[in-house]
Amino acid sequence: MPDLESTTRYDPTEVEPRIVEKWLQSGLFHPDAEGTPEQTYSIAIPPPNVTGVLHMGHALNNTIQDCLVRYHRMLGQRTKWIVGTDHAGIATQAQVERALAAEGTSRQELGRERFVERVWEWRARYGGTIIEQLKRLGASADYDSERFTLDDEYAQAVLKVFVSLYEKGYIYRDRYMVNWDPGTGSAISDLEVEQREVRDTLYYIDYPLASGSGAITVATVRPETMLADSAIAVHPDDDRYRRLIGEKAILPLVGRKLKIIADEYVKPEFGTGALKITPAHDPNDFEIGRRHGLAQPSVIGEDGRITDEAPERFRALTIAEAQRAVVAELKEQGLLARTEPHEHTVPFSHRSGQRIEPLISLQWFMAMDELARPAIEAVTSGRVRFHPENQAKVYLDWMENIRPWCISRQLWWGHQIPVWYRDLETYVGMEPPRGEGWQRDPDVLDTWFSSALWPFATLGWPRDTPDLRAFYPTDALVTARDIIFLWVARMIMMGLEFTGTEPFSDVHITPIIQAPDGRRMSKSLGTGIDPLDLIEGGSRPPVYGKSSGGDSGESPGGDPGEFPAYGADAVRWGLLAMSSGQDVSFSEDKVAQGQQLTNKLWNAARLILLGVGRDVRAAATPNAVEDRWILSRLARARAELAARIDAFDFSHAALGVYDFIYGELCDWYLELVKPRLRAGEPELAATLLYVLTETVALAHPLIPFETEEIYSHIPGTEGLLAGRVNDLAAAVEADAAAEAEVQRAIEAVQALRSWRNMAEVRPGATVAARLDAPGYDATLEHIARLGRLSLNGTAEGEPVATIPIPGGSVQILPSAELDLGGAQSRLEQRRNKLRDEIGRAEGKLANSGFVAKAPAQVVQAERDKLERLRAELAAL
C-alpha cells in the first residue's frame, strides 16, 4: 500500500498487479446464473487465437468490452463476460509443425493421433498467454468459466450443428472449384483469400485451326494450364471470330481438338478476344465449362504438381517448372506469338501467403441462402443494430450475395467431420456408426464453423443450462470490421437457426489502429507495438520516435528506445480517446494524456484524503455555491458518460471524464475550496469525500485500477469499487443557478488573469480594485483571491484600467504595484483585435437580410456582443 503522504507520483506498476489479484480473488467476475437475459448483461469476447499474443487491436477491443461490462455491473446488473480462446486450426497447427521441424521431425512422421496430442500439450503450456495478458489489461471477464472451442462440451455442439444442417440438406459434399492453398495443403474459403496486385507475363499462343487454315491466338498468364484446356471461347458478337464458332482448333503440345464456342463472358477488347477455357483451373472457366457441358481435365494436383492427365513429359513437374517447359516448347514450335507484361490481381492465401491454386476438389460445403434470409431480416428490422450504423450496409451487401461456404479443411487440428464411409455408404452422426469397416472422413471443419456457435456453445448449448437461460442472448458484440463476414454474420445465422434468437442485439465495430505512418500495425513491417510494452515499459519500435510534435530532441528522463511504463489505465484511456472514426493512427500522445489524467486524479485524491480526517464520512452537504456547482457538474458528467457509453461513443466518453476531472474538479473546485479545507470545515470534508467517491465511481469503467486503489483509501468504503452499485436514485441533481453563478466567476477570474499577464503586473502583487457588476456576492472572495485583487468596496479614485467581466467590469485603481508603461504594445495589439471584431459584428448587423431572417435570439446575441466589444475597447 503506497504512502499517500510521500507518493506524489501515481505509480501504476506498483498498484496494478496488486489490484488484479484483489479482483480475481473476489469472485466478482463470476456471476451466478440467475435472472433473465433482459435483466442480466452479457458479452461474449471475440475468442483470441490460442496461439495469440495481445496486440493493439485486442487491447482496444477488450478495453471497450471491459468498459461496457464494468459500467453495466455498476448499474447493478448481473454481468457476465464470456471469455476463452479459439483453437485456430491452421495457425495452431502451423505453430506446432514449426516446433516439430526444429526437433527434426514432422506431423507426418508422428501420425495424426500423436500429432494432435502434441498440439494439446503445446496448448497446455503456451495457450494461456493471451488470457494472462487480458487480466493485466484489467479485463473483468469470467475467467472461472474459461472456454475453448475444442473442449469436449463445445465439440458436442459443433457435431450437433453439423449433423442437423446435413439432415436439412444445407451441408453437402461436392466436387467443385475451391481455393487450394498449397502452403497449408488445404482448401480455404473465399474469405481467407486476399487479392494482390502482381506483375505477370501475358503469353499470346497460336492454336492452329483443325481446318488447317491458320490459327486462333489466345492470351493467358498461365500457359501451363493449357494442358487442361477443353475449349476456346469468343464473344458471340465478335465479327473477327463469328465464322469460327463451332469449328475446332488443335491444342498445341497435347494434340487434343478444342471446340470454339461462343460465350457472353468473353471481353472482345481484352487480349485477342479469344479465351482458352480451362475448367479445372480457373473459376470463370469452371462456370463457362458448366454452361457448355465441357470436360474438366485436371493437370495440377493438390500437391502442386502436374498430374498424369498431362502428356508424360510434363508429369510431376512443379507448376513453375511446367510453365518454363511449356513456354520453351511453344517457342520451339513457333506457336508463341508474343509476350507482354501484364499487371493484374491474383488470389493469395491469407493463411500461408502462397498463391492460390484454383482446382476442382471433393469438399464439404454449406448452402447459405436459407440461413441468410432471417439473418438479413434481423438487421433490417433493427433487432440487431450496428454501431456505427453504416456498417450494416456492408453486412447486408455481403449477405444478399452470399455464396456457398467451403467448410472442410485438410488439417488434423480441429473438429473432425462426423462422417463415415464404407464402400458407397455414407453415415453422418454424432456417434460413430455400428459395424465394421467404416472410415471416418479425415478432414476437419473450418475454424469459423465452431466460432459461429460461440455465444451459445460457451453457455452449454445444446443442453438447457442455467447459464444459457440467464445470459443468452448476449447484449453487445465488440469486434473489428475485418471479421464481419467471417464471424459476425455467421454467428447471427447460426444463432437464429439453432436458438431461434439473435445472439446479440448490438454490434459495435471498433476502429482499426494503424501505425503513425498510416500503414497497418504489423510485426513484419516493424510497425507493431506490444501493448504490454506500453503498460509496463518496453522497447519502442524505431518508427515510433519519441513524441511526434516539436523538435526538442532531448527526451527528459527515460531511454528514447523504451516506452515509459504508462500503466494499463493510461493505455486504456488513450485507446478509448483515440478510437473515433473507422481507422485511427496510433497516438502515443493520447496514452501520455491518459497518464497525466491518472497522475492528476491521484494528486487530487491526496489533497482530499490528506486534508480531511479519517473519521469523516462521504455526504453531499453543500455549504457554498461552489459545492452546489461541483455536485451539479458531477451529475451532468454522469449523465453524459451514460449517454456516450450507451451510444458506443467511447472517445467522447474518455474525453468527457478527462474534462470533468481536469477542467472542473481540479482546475476550479479544489482551488476554490482550499481555504475552507485548511479551515477544517466539516461539511466541506464530507462533500469532498462524496465528490471523490462519485468521481472514481464515474471513471472506474475507463480507468479501473487507479480508481479502485483510491476507493480503498476513502474512509468508510467497504469492498471493491468494481462491485459497487451506483445509487443513481440518490444522486444529486443538476443546479442551473449554481452553475451559472460559478461560471461567471470563472470567466471573471480568467479575464483578470489575462489582463494581468497582458499588463505585465508582477505575479505576486495584490492590486487594488473595485467591482462594478451584480451577481458576484457569493463568489467575491474567490475572485479577489484567484485574481489577486484587494476589493475594497468603498475605495474611491479614477480607475487606471477597466476589465470587462460577465455583467459588468472590474476597475483597477492606481497603486504602487502598478506600472502600465511597459505594456503599451500588448495593449495596442488587443485594441486592434477588438476593432477587427467590432467591424465584423457591425457588418453583420448592417446586413438587412441577417436582421430580417435570422432568429431574433441570434440577432440579439450579435448586438450584445458588439456592445461588449465596444465597452472593452473604450476601457482599454
Added chain:
RNA sequence: GGGCGCGUAGCUCAGUGGGAGAGCGCUCGCUUCACACGCGAGAGGUCGCUGGUUCGAGCCCAGCCGUGCCCACCA
C-alpha cells in the same frame, strides 16, 4: 468496377447551419503549502480545391484533387 471513410493549428484529432476547439509541441511568466511528468497566460488555422443552396457554410448539395480500407471472376 462497386462500396465505406478521411482531408480543420507544427503533430494526432474533436467539432452535422449562427462568436474556429482539445492534447502534445512552441512562446512568456510562476520553486502559489495535491501534482514542476505542475500552475497561469499566449502565439499559431484562406477548415483540400471549385461551384451551388442560404441572411449566414468547417458543417448541406454537386464536381474535382489527394489519401486509406473493404468487396468484386476480366484471361
